[in-house]
Each structure stands twice: as structure tokens, then as C-alpha cells.
Amino acid sequence: MGPRGSQDTNVGLDVIFLKTDFNTIKSKSSKWKPIDRVELESFIGLVIRAGLHRNNYESFNDLWDISQSSPLYRGTMSLQRFRQFLQFLRFDDRQNRDKTDRLSPIRYIFELFIKQLPRHFVPSENLTVDEQLVAFRVDQLSNDVKQGRTITFDRYFTDIKLSEALLDRKMTSIGVVDYRRVFLPNELTVCRKKLFSSWFYFSNSHMLVSYQAKEKKKPIILLSSLHKNAETFDDDKELPCLIHDYNQSKYSVDVIDQCVGTYSVQRISRRWPLIVFYNMIGLAAINSMTLWLSQ
Structure with a gap:
């Protein structure tokens, strides 16, 4: 060095x-x-x-x-x-x-570190973005990502404009939505009596799902530009396929956080x-x- x-x-x-x-x-x-x-x-x-x-x-x-x-x-x-x-x-x-x-x-050495990462490993078609010590805009983090990837991120990043920007670059996305996002229809944020019920909302190339996972709690809301159909699993909890796919991809970040912490x-x-x-x-x-x- x-x-x-x-x-x-x-x-x-x-x-x-x-x-x-x-x-x-x-x-x-x-x-x-x-x-x-x-x-x-x-x-x-x-x-x-x-x-x-x-x-x-x-x-x-x-x-x-x-x-x-x-x-x-x-x-x-x-x-x-x-x-x-x-x-x-x-x-x-x-x-x-x-x-x-x-x-x-620490900008200079941090960017040196970031530039080294894609030289040694080519990611699969699914990527996950999450915040840690320093927050970044997701479009900056995905600058070096090739087309055809799906990016998963948490409520800190999820936004309709960001998702549209990624679509313009031939990348789809999945993310949990913060209730304060202005693009959310109000009816999707309301707590419902029927447990494990799902409400779907479609707009152009995006799909929103509102899932009532717990009693007397606000529903979980996710935004996706990857999913096109209102599909749920045929079981007691009737979990939307979108949430299942999010959990599968988001798990990687949780494992990294656990390793870094342990x-x-x-x-x-x-x-x-x-x-x-x-x-x-x-x-x-x-x-x-x-x-x-x-x-």
C-alpha cells in the first residue's frame, strides 16, 4: 500500500x-x-x-x-x-x-476498499442493500452492478422514484416500505381485523402488498418491481410470495450483521x-x- x-x-x-x-x-x-x-x-x-x-x-x-x-x-x-x-x-x-x-x-481509503470488492467476486442475480454505520443512496451503491439483477433493500431506502430509476437501468427491486412514504395509498396502512389478510395494489410496473401479520399492529407493506401477480401461499398464514422472496434475500444481510457483531x-x-x-x-x-x- x-x-x-x-x-x-x-x-x-x-x-x-x-x-x-x-x-x-x-x-x-x-x-x-x-x-x-x-x-x-x-x-x-x-x-x-x-x-x-x-x-x-x-x-x-x-x-x-x-x-x-x-x-x-x-x-x-x-x-x-x-x-x-x-x-x-x-x-x-x-x-x-x-x-x-x-x-x-476516511473517504479516500473507503472508496479504495469499495473498488476492490467487484474485482474479486461476481454477485448472483439477487443483491441486498442495507444501512450500517454510514448511510448511502442506493443508486450510488449499485453504480457498478450489471443489468438483470434484483436489489433488495430495507425501509430506509425503499422509494418509488428509486425503484423507477433502477428499472431504467434494467434492474428490479424489492423493499419494505416506511408508512410515511407519500406514494403509499392510505388504505394500505390501516390496521385490519382479519389476520393474515393481504391487499394488493398495482401501478404501472410496480406492485404493493399490505399484509396483516399481527393483531392490532399496522400491516407490513412491501414494494416490488419484480412481482406482477397477487400470489399467496396456500397455508394457514397465506403469506404473499413477495414477502417470502424478500425474507429469503434479506437473510444474507442479517447473517453479515450477526457475524460482524459476534x-x-x-x-x-x-x-x-x-x-x-x-x-x-x-x-x-x-x-x-x-x-x-x-x-
């Missing part, structure tokens, strides 16, 4: 920034030594290992204490060096930061760009596992 246009193994200041006043570190530690690729990968490896063994909330002193933890931490790098990484790790140049971009403190690499920090970086490491680990399993 060298500077752009360079083969140097040192990490460039345009990739991961470290405070430039290295000689005035206020701690009693020695002067800063520039980071190289091996050390960076070692640092990331220790972060992942702590998450894998659910040690991410243990103190660093305990992790580096071979009487309480694995000798791998101390054998990889000193605790002082690890602390230096965390203290001086930066992802942009603060003086040249774009004040209009809320993601600017084996979290995040540590407590008041620096939100570092939290985003931790999240990227966790997602990269899951993606690596997916690539390995798909071979």
Missing part, C-alpha cells in the same frame, strides 16, 4: 495519514518509525485475531500479558508500537479536508473514522471467507 504511482513499501500519506510531528510525541516512547506494509498487515492481523477470539474489549495490557493471553500479540509487535499505530493513525490530510463531505476524514474487531474509540476503519476490516474478513467458501 504505497503512495499512488509509487512502488515504495512504506504507506504513503495519501493512503493512511499519520501525524507529521513525529519528533514531538508527548509520551516517553522513542521517535516515530515509518510504517511499512509488513507492520500494517501485522497490525490488521492482530485486530482481526482479537475479534475472532472475542478479545476486542479486553485491555491491551491483558492481551500483551503472556500469562493471560496468547503470546502471539507480544511476538508480533510490542505493545508500545501497537499503541502508536492507534494514536497516530489517520486517513486524510486535515488541512485539505472537504468540509462539505461528512465522510471526508466477531467484532471494533474497540471503544471517540474517533469515528477509526470505527469505520474497524468496520471495513470486519467486512473484509467476511468477504474473504465468502471467497474461500466459493472456490
Whole structure:
């Protein structure tokens, strides 16, 4: 991970920034030594290992204490060096930061990470989009997606205009609808007495379904540009096929959230760009596992 246009193994200041006043570190530690690729990968490896063994909330002193933890931490790098990484790790140049971009403190490395994903894995015809730490517009997330795909998203994203925009790009979509969306007919949001009843509404290339899943609760509403018929399963709950298909595709995001939460690499920090970086490491680990399993 060298500077752009360079083969140097040192990490460039345009990739991961470290405070430039290295000689005035206020701690009693020695002067800063520039980071190289091996050390960076070692640092990331220790972060992942702590998450894998659910040690991410243990103190660093305990992790580096071979009487309480694995000798791998101390054998990889000193605790002082690890602390230096965390203290001086930066992802942009603060003086040249774009004040209009809320993601600017980590924008560059985040986009590098995103660009790597389609190089290593070709998705199937069904994709799922959900929010996590940072919200994005779905049309931006799907810029590199090929035609003929179906995108599934949650109520945060579902909108008729977005669905129409995806149709123009030859992509269909399925999503749960927030009750506050202005395009919703009022009658579809009303709580009904008949349990497991479904109301369907058709408009041009879209279908809406309102399903009364629970008593005295508002119905579940979904929008689809993929489904064309008012079909339900022939069982006691008479579940609409649209909701069944949504549950099947949305499950993947729930699994990822569970993996990221169970084996979290995040540590407590008041620096939100570092939290985003931790999240990227966790997602990269899951993606690596997916690539390995798909071979």
C-alpha cells in the first residue's frame, strides 16, 4: 500500500495519514518509525485475531500479558508500537479536508476498499442493500452492478422514484416500505381485523402488498418491481410470495450483521473514522471467507 504511482513499501500519506510531528510525541516512547506494509498487515492481523477470539474489549495490557493471553500479540509487535499505530493513525490530510463531505476524514481509503470488492467476486442475480454505520443512496451503491439483477433493500431506502430509476437501468427491486412514504395509498396502512389478510395494489410496473401479520399492529407493506401477480401461499398464514422472496434475500444481510457483531474487531474509540476503519476490516474478513467458501 504505497503512495499512488509509487512502488515504495512504506504507506504513503495519501493512503493512511499519520501525524507529521513525529519528533514531538508527548509520551516517553522513542521517535516515530515509518510504517511499512509488513507492520500494517501485522497490525490488521492482530485486530482481526482479537475479534475472532472475542478479545476486542479486553485491555491491551491483558492481551500483551503472556500469562493471560496468547503470546502471539507480544511476538508480533510490542505493545508500545501497537499503541502508536492507534494514536497516530489517520486517513486524510486535515488541512485539505472537504468540509462539505461528512465522510471526508476516511473517504479516500473507503472508496479504495469499495473498488476492490467487484474485482474479486461476481454477485448472483439477487443483491441486498442495507444501512450500517454510514448511510448511502442506493443508486450510488449499485453504480457498478450489471443489468438483470434484483436489489433488495430495507425501509430506509425503499422509494418509488428509486425503484423507477433502477428499472431504467434494467434492474428490479424489492423493499419494505416506511408508512410515511407519500406514494403509499392510505388504505394500505390501516390496521385490519382479519389476520393474515393481504391487499394488493398495482401501478404501472410496480406492485404493493399490505399484509396483516399481527393483531392490532399496522400491516407490513412491501414494494416490488419484480412481482406482477397477487400470489399467496396456500397455508394457514397465506403469506404473499413477495414477502417470502424478500425474507429469503434479506437473510444474507442479517447473517453479515450477526457475524460482524459476534466477531467484532471494533474497540471503544471517540474517533469515528477509526470505527469505520474497524468496520471495513470486519467486512473484509467476511468477504474473504465468502471467497474461500466459493472456490
